[in-house]
Amino acid sequence: MxxxxxxxxxxxxxxxxxxxxxxxxxxxxxxxxxxxxxxxxxxxxxxxxxxxxxxxxxxxxxxxxxxxxxxxxxxxxxxxxxxxxxxxxxxxxxxxKNQKIFISPIAKKMAKKIGISIENVQGSGEYGRIVKKDIESYEKINLKEKKGKNQKTIVHSSIRKKIAEHLTYSKFSAPHYYLFSEIYADKLIEFRKNLNHKLSLEEKISFNDIIIKAVAQSLKKHPDINVSWNDEKIIIHPHIHIGVAVAIQDGLIVPVIKNADQKSLLQISKEIRDKVLRSKSKKIQPEEIENSTFTVSNLGMYEIESFTSIINTPNTSILSVGSIMVRPVVKNYKIEIGNIMKITLSCDHRIIDGVKGSQYIHSLKNFLEDPITILF
Missing domain, CATH: 2.40.50.100 (RNA polymerase II/Efflux pump adaptor protein, barrel-sandwich hybrid domain)
Structure with missing residues (x-):
């Protein structure tokens, strides 16, 4: 059967x-x-x-x-x-099902003849009833759009619509504020160089891998940042799951490195590469993009100096990482050439006040400016 x-x-x-x-x-x-x-x-x-x-x-x-x-x-x-x-x-x-939509007989006949789906038509009659002029108006608007020169439209994908809903909710439900800081990145560059000198081509560590490990280690020191908000209570997470923002064709997806504080740099690096590849080919599984407790968004590879990000709820903060840039810096009261990386922490003010956020940034800055310490 x-x-x-x-x-x-x-x-x-x-x-x-x-x-x-x-x-x-x-x-x-x-x-x-x-x-x-x-x-x-x-x-x-x-x-x-x-x-x-x-x-x-x-x-x-x-x-x-x-x-x-x-x-x-x-x-x-x-x-x-x-x-x-x-x-x-x-x-x-x-x-x-279609008959449950209030529509006049002539309007229904016109819609069928023209090939219009009545679910897409807004009725102007009594109780929202679709009438003849509604079909005519809908046809006229669509005909005008089709005739528009050089005009292209792309139907929203399911992923794009969900991203839009999620970001809109986050932006207008969580009161955002931003903390900006500069990282002296000379030791960070040297640390990565020395690590990769000992590794094979397939095992190269990126700056992003080091940043994620430093973020996780900093969260261990500041568990009051590794939290979520709901209307009744604050949830303090016992685990540290770092979301990594990844650009895909339909927008943005955030694969999660679970228990990042317990993983080595090499483990983090391999896991990120695997999940980024599968995210871009849309092969990543739903459970691999859920339950993050903190998110990192890195645009350094695009030569973006600094930026702010919308919090990835239910997280209460997100770190935005800019490019490492050569800049004049003051050391021992002398101007020298150095490497600077700008970071921004977006915080949900309902939970994280300025002092808490600043203390977290201070710890993260210490780890990144002396990255050998993240290994201990």
Whole structure:
């Protein structure tokens, strides 16, 4: 007997999914455990593994299209099975759903003829009823957009929409303030150079690896920074999980280095490289981008001198790291040429006051200006 496959909920916050790729086509045999499709959620692109066997008889959504969780994704049955009655029932249910939208008969007829989805039309009639002029107005606006010269549009991906929601919530719920500091980076450069001299090409340590280790060590000294806010209490985390902001095509993703304070520089380096590669190819798993307690955003490789970041809630702070730049510096009352790296700590003022944030920055500065100390 044919079985309907529904759009799965692949993360706890997923409301809709986009089929990036079908790995099977209609008529193909499928077995339990096969990867039927690649589905983009609000967090990552994941393989969808089916738990039934049979023949793929129907595909309910094309590649690149989006549908809600629990909407029909596919139908699997035995070869030659008649599923017309199932498809008819699905279409009937969809029509009944559409009928719940208040729309005049003439407006509904016009929308069907033109090919407009009435879910996208805002009604101006009584109780939000869609009338003739609403369809005409919608068609006119869309026609104008299509005729616009050199105008391109990109439909928001599920990941992009989730990022937008997350950042908007953070920016307007957490009162941000910023602490700026400069790191004398001469010893940091020398420390990395000496480390990499002893390592193979595949094991090179980056400045970002050292920064993450220093951030973790500083959090051990200041557990009151390694916290989260909710409306009833402050949560002090017993573990130190560092999120690393990574740019991807759809925006930003934050893979997490868990228990970073307990890992060596080499372990951190290998883990970051692996997770960055899988983040950019959308192969990272949801559990690998969850439960961070602090986040680092580094734009130093793009020659950005300094910047501020929006806190990655439920974290209460995020460190922004700029590029190491050659600058005149004052040492022993003399002007010399040195290397300066600017950092910014964004803090949630509901939990972290200026003194706490400054004390944390002071410890981090000490670690980075004498990085051999992060190894002890």
């Amino acid at each position: 044919a079985e309907i496959i529904y759009m799965p909920q692949l993360s706890d916050t997923m409301k809709e999914g986009t089929v990036i790729k079908w790995n099977k086509k209609i008529g193909d045999k499928v077995s339990e455990g096969d990867i039927l499709a690649e589905i983009e959620t609000d967090k990552a692109t994941q393989d969808f593994e089916i738990d039934v066997s049979g023949v793929l008889l129907f595909i309910g959504i094309k590649e690149g299209e989006t549908t809600r969780v629990n909407d029909v994704l596919a139908i699997i049955g035995y070869e030659g099975e008649d599923i017309n009655h199932i498809i008819s029932e699905l279409h009937k249910n969809k029509e009944e």
